[in-house]
Amino acid sequence: MxxxxxxxxxxxxxxxxxxxxxxxxxxxxxxxxxxxxxxxxxxxxxxxxxxxxxxxxxxxxxxxxxxxxxxxxxxxxxxxxxxxxxxxxxxxxxxxxxxxxxxxxxxxxxxxxxxxxxxxxxxxxxxxxxxxxxxxxxxxxxxxxxxxxxxxxxxxxxxxxxxxxxxxxxGYIPRGVRRNVLVDKNPGQRAVEMLLKKLKGESFVTELPLPTFSPVPPPSAIHDLRDAVLALVTEAGVVPKGNPDRLEWTRATKWIKYDIAGIDDLTGDAYTSAHGMAAGKFADEDPDRLLPLDVLREMEKENVFKKLLDHYYVTVGNGTSVESATKYAHEIAKELLAQGVDAVVLTGT
Amino acid sequence: MERAGIPGVLITALPDLAQRVGANRIVAGVRMPHPVGDPSLPLEKERALRRRIVETALKALQTEVGEPTVFIVAKSGP
Missing domain, CATH: 3.40.50.2300 (Response regulator)
Incomplete structure (x- = not known):
């Protein structure tokens, strides 16, 4: 060979x-x-x-x-x-x-x-x-x-x-791949065995590790909001009517940004929610219930803060893995930093 | 996004969960399908409620926190 x-x-x-x-x-x-x-x-x-x-x-x-x-x-x-x-x-x-x-x-x-x-x-x-x-x-x-x-x-x-x-x-780091293997005990038996070991204080290996969340030290507060550029980000799946970019209702594979320059209010004629849990009905009546653009515009006009970024960022959190969400946040953060955004208002369902 | 240095405030109807997984600034929203709205209220009142929620969120952004902290929205306007 x-x-x-x-x-x-x-x-x-x-x-x-x-x-x-x-x-x-x-x-x-x-x-x-x-x-x-x-x-x-x-x-x-x-x-x-x-x-x-x-x-x-x-x-x-x-x-x-x-x-x-x-x-x-x-x-x-x-x-x-x-x-x-x-x-x-x-x-x-x-x-x-x-x-x-x-x-x-x-x-x-x-x-x-x-x-x-x-x-x-x-x-x-x-x-x-x-x-x-x-x-x-x-x-x-x-x-x-x-x-x-x-x-x-x-x-x-x-x-x-x-x-x-x-x-x-x-000896390699888990790749997040699951492979089916045949074992001689059914899930109930395995779960009870694990539970018994846990109760006895013995070590056991879980078959489904839960996602771990690494803490992020809180960034400093905004000192002068009147000088701050804010961005709206949401996992509530708010998208233009018809969901033209086909954002998934669950296990989102992407994030999308939509232009909101000159828009003062989200209306059910123009926007909806792709989110599986966000009950599109409430969004269809008034998408501001998920993404409070109307109120933020009002406060922008009152100079409560300097400016709202010209587009908002959206994905769907429903069923989306921590790993994917982290990746999307990383990519979105890069864009926000490049546009001089000082703080983010994030709505979640 | 906070790891990249941008402070954020999360408005969610599941503040306890958000706190447990480590979101730093959390505002308790209304309900899961409508965190910043309440269809049971007349439009005017709903909008006032939304304004209070967003005001609380902006206040949270201006508050130093040392750990995941939940900010509660006042029941009625100031």
Whole structure:
């Protein structure tokens, strides 16, 4: 059998170009393994070969995101690998983000398996964990050898087309994928067993981890509202009549923004709610019940605050995962910041 | 959005839930299908209620909070 061809993405530091002073260097590539790629190659053994190493400065990558992604992608594609390995990035945020973007781009466009290594808290994890087998690396690069060995093991399995086991067994961060497996006890039996263990104070493993909410420190209050630009954001699904962009009534796959410049009042002739629970009826009678545009316009005219942003942002929270909601908020926040928004009024059903 | 540094106020009919999951500034809205309105009121009164809710929300934005805090809307206008 042919060797499994591996392309390896690393940053400028691990490529031996330099540290913090070299984070602005653009993407480049070399044949064969470099730096951590040497341990990776050793772990791949005879079965796999690091055919190409692509590297880039972390600042360059993150500051020239679209361009860097494109350049790195073309270097990866040119190696026509069977697998991409990126990192490990440990707890390095910029490096982790770069790895995550490379993994996502390559997985989506080359349709090959991608493997990385990161600390669970690395911001790159959220960005790419659905598409990437990310080995939980811990924070310290001292674990390089151990982590690259696990990454190499996964890369070989994926390259051979072997079935990959569950995250805990294989050492990767859960991708949010559920696979059906046959077990010998029905759900009732399993639930009661878990409950008994819980009551006895024994450890047990849940089959359905609840979403965790990481607290956000409250930002400072607005000091002078008369100087503040406000934005309206809602998860109540308020959309123009007919829902032209087909916002889902549940498990929304997107957020949308709608222009409200010059509109003083939302009327049921023009707007409705796509929200599954928001009982469209109340919205059809008066959408201001979900999105208080009328009152905010009134207060804007009274100079209670400086200005209401010219569009509002909408999604549907009903059944939408915390992960998706976090992603939408992140994207919306980026737009709001760019438009100088000082505070957000968010209505939820 | 707050993680990005933009303070927000959440108007919701489920303030306890919002508090539990860590929204920092919360205003207790009317009911789930109409957080900033009340179809059982005559239009004028409903609008006045909405104004009070939004005023409470803007007051919340101007209030320093150290943890998830629920702001209650006054029953009738000032």
């Amino acid at each position: 042919d060797k499994i061809k591996v392309a390896h993405y690393i940053n400028q530091f691990f490529a031996g170009i330099g540290g913090e002073e070299k984070t602005d260097v653009g993407p480049a590539w070399r044949y064969g393994p470099i730096g951590p790629g040497i341990a990776l190659q050793a772990a791949l053994g005879e079965e796999g070969e690091v055919v190409s190493t692509i590297f880039c400065g972390d600042n360059y990558f993150n500051q020239n995101l679209d361009k860097a992604k494109e350049q790195v992608f073309s270097f990866v594609a040119q190696a026509s690998p069977d697998i991409l390995v990126a990192g490990p990035a440990f707890d390095a945020g910029r490096y982790g983000l770069a790895c995550a973007h490379v993994c996502t781009t390559v997985a989506e466009r080359l349709n090959i398996p991608v493997v990385s290594g990161m600390h669970l808290q690395n911001p790159g994890v959220e960005l790419c964990r659905r598409l990437t087998y990310i080995v939980e690396s811990g924070e310290s690069a001292a674990a390089m050898r151990r982590v690259t060995a696990v990454m190499a093991g996964l890369a070989l399995k994926l390259g051979r087309g072997d079935q990959i086991g569950p995250p805990a067994a294989e």
